[in-house]
Amino acid sequence: MKKRLISVFxxxxxMMALVAGCSSDKxxxxxxxxxxxxxxxxxxxxxxxxxxxxxxxxAPMYVAIEEGYFAEEGIELDLVTGxxxxxxxxxxx
Numbered sequence: 147m148k149k150r151l152i153s154v155f156x157x158x159x160x161m162m163a164l165v166a167g168c169s170s171d172k173x174x175x176x177x178x179x180x181x182x183x184x185x186x187x188x189x190x191x192x193x194x195x196x197x198x199x200x201x202x203x204x205a206p207m208y209v210a211i212e213e214g215y216f217a218e219e220g221i222e223l224d225l226v227t228g229x230x231x232x233x234x235x236x237x238x239x
Contacts, residue, residue: 149162190222 193216197204210216216223 190220194220194224
C-alpha cells in the first residue's frame with residue numbers, strides 16, 4: 147500500500163512539472179531594439195565561406211545568397227571555391 151501511495155504521489159508531481167514546463171509566457175522572445183538592428187545593417191559581419199567544389203549539395207546556400215537571406219541578417223558573405231585538398235598538395239610538391 148505504501149509503495150502504491152508513493153508512486154501515485156510521484157506521478158502527480160511529474161504531471162504538475164510537465165504542465166508547468168509547457169506553459170507559455172506572454173513575453174516577447176525577439177528583442178525589438180531598432181538601434182541594434184540599424185547598427186547591424188550599417189556594419190555587416192564579414193564572413194568568408196570556402197566551399198570544396200561547386201555541387202548540388204550547396205543549392206540551399208546558393209538560394210539563400212540569391213534571395214538575400216544573409217544580407218537580411220547582417221552578414222556580408224564572400225563565397226570562395228577551394229577546389230579540394232588535392233590542389234594544395236599539388237602546389238606544395
